[in-house]
Amino acid sequence: MNTKVEASLNKQINAEEHASRLYFAMGAWCDRNGFAGSAKYLYAHAEEERMHMIKLVNYINERGGTVVIDALPKPQNDWSEILNVFKDVLAHEQKITEMINAMFEVCMQEKDYLTSNFLQWYIQEQVEEESGARTILDKLTLAGNTQGGLFHFDKEMMTMAAASAANQSVQ
Ligand code: FEO
Secondary structure (H helix, E strand, O other): OOHHHHHHHHHHHHHHHHHHHHHHHHHHHHHOOOOHHHHHHHHHHHHHHHHHHHHHHOOOHHHHOOOOOOOOOOOOOOOOHHHHHHHHHHHHHHHHHHHHHHHHHHHHHHHHHHHHHHHHHHHHHHHHHHHHHHHHHHHHHOOOOOOHHHHHHHHHHHHHHHHHHHHHHOO
16 A cells, blocks of 8 residues: 555544544533533544544555554543534534545545545545534524523434434444
């Protein structure tokens, strides 16, 4: 396997695993602050990021490359309010999109068309990830910083988490 492509995929494995732990930390924050629906949604999202990591691990192994599971930074564990949790989700997804674009760029430079084809799945996934985060932020803005608004927001997050779990189980 091309070493530059392999290095960029290994960097992404680390980023996806970090994203998983960050969303797990966010879920735990939501749970301890009374947002059970948001917690469930973020725990499910953490699992999705793990799946993104495993997909990359399997691909490197299928291509005869070497997987390197590297050290991870400590994720943030505290937020001042739920709006900031989801602002950070969007910011993180935008960062992941930039990284995926950079991986794709390496594939193009190295003429690794098989891997660029493999990365199409991630590119499409990022469209959904960013749009999902924006939808949640819109809902939070509509809810406003009122107890009633946030209560209904969290109920909706519980429904979204259940729908996302059902969707994953039929894939
Ligand atoms: Fe694996 Fe949410 O990016």
